[in-house]
């Protein structure tokens with residue numbers, strides 16, 4: 509599937525006790541026809557009252573706590589299968605809600621943001637994570653500096669720029685920033701330009717996946733970080749290379765993410781041979 513242009517594999521593991529191993533994820537991603545950003549593995553529910561347990565695997569084989577675009581793909585998959593629109597999921601980060609609207613757009617409630625340095629987590633104490641000390645480039649003329657940091661289940665840093673987000677070599681800076689010692693669990697790195705109180709342009713280097721067409725949790729982080737630094741209001745359209753997402757930070761502190769999700773093809777994966785059999789195109 510794709511969630512606004514990024515490649516998502518939705519793996520149906522219901523009725524099994526299997527999970528996607530790190531080695532299997534790397535092997536699947538090494539095949540050009542099955543490159544992905546994340547695998548969303550759907551499991552049977554573990555907690556009463558939830559629809560399914562969802563496991564999230566990055567293309568480098570690491571586990572992620574949250575994935576906004578992938579969750580929309582999961583909602584789309586289950587709503588096409590079951591004819592119902594509302595779902596309650598459990599992930600390692602907690603309980604999430606997802607809903608498909610009449611117009612086909614999908615909204616996921618991504619839960620509440622966390623700002624304390626130890627919750628993000630950061631390696632050292634910062635009293636105020638709206639602006640942390642981190643920069644790249646010459647000390648007296650940094651190229652990127654003073655990002656806002658937060659967690660929306662997974663760790664994010666949003667760097668603010670006034671000019672074109674495309675003029676920054678994110679493919680070069682991304683790996684350095686993702687793996688900077690200030691982020692003990694690594695981090696997703698966004699470069700954001702606020703163009704109006706309700707509009708943000710965003711590019712993202714994803715932890716464990718690299719440059720992406722779209723990252724839902726980074727869009728949530730950009731809006732929340734923009735609102736808490738008074739750059740925007742609490743609702744904005746976030747434009748990523750793959751298209752637009754609408755993010756809202758509600759009065760009850762939850763953050764919602766709305767956007768599309770599309771099928772590309774369905775198939776069966778044989779873990780022994782590593783081969784896919786395509787059964788149905790979108």
Ligand SMILES: N[C@@H](CCC[C@H](N)C(=O)O)C(=O)O
Nearest residue numbers: 572575576577662723724725
């Ligand atoms: N593509 C995602 C985020 C996926 C997880 C991320 N790479 C991480 O490791 O935290 C999204 O749409 O939110």
